[in-house]
Amino acid sequence: MRYDGRADRPAQAGKGRQGTAAKGRPPRGTVATIQVQNPDNQMKSNVVSHTDVMAARHTPWAPPLVEMATGMVGHLLAWERHERDGSWWAWVSWVQESGGRHHHKVVQVRADSLRPLEAPEAYRAVPRQLRRLDGQIRRIG
Numbered sequence: 809m810r811y812d813g814r815a816d817r818p819a820q821a822g823k824g825r826q827g828t829a830a831k832g833r834p835p836r837g838t839v840a841t842i843q844v845q846n847p848d849n850q851m852k853s854n855v856v857s858h859t860d861v862m863a864a865r866h867t868p869w870a871p872p873l874v875e876m877a878t879g880m881v882g883h884l885l886a887w888e889r890h891e892r893d894g895s896w897w898a899w900v901s902w903v904q905e906s907g908g909r910h911h912h913k914v915v916q917v918r919a920d921s922l923r924p925l926e927a928p929e930a931y932r933a934v935p936r937q938l939r940r941l942d943g944q945i946r947r948i949g
Contacts, residue, residue: 872930874900877921887919887936889948898922 871883882902889896896919904911924931936949 873925875923889938891940
């Protein structure tokens with residue numbers, strides 16, 4: 809029985825769209841498998857999604873991982889230098905789990921309180937910006 813009180817009826821053969829496919833597409837519910845390999849013949853799982861190829865030549869950039877002084881691990885989004893005193897700060901994104909729920913947080917912490925978790929070259933692509941005395945932010949690298 810369904811929740812509305814009507815009895816479930818088995819699908820009749822040949823009726824409805826179940827199992828039919830649009831031109832050139834597999835039926836609903838099936839997953840096409842695409843394998844992309846790099847020149848070293850290794851799989852590139854972050855290049856292909858369940859729907860199609862995401863990045864044909866270059867893998868998408870992902871912010872590098874850092875550990876904060878509190879022990880939390882997050883993604884380093886940007887470096888920021890404050891013009892007033894020359895100090896460096898970092899914008900870090902992380903997920904807090906409490907009560908079975910996930911809360912996405914973005915915090916600004918002192919750069920010297922972070923510990924890198926990846927190779928140094930991973931941090932070269934992180935944007936650098938300058939917070940000026942007038943409050944404006946300017947990209948510097």
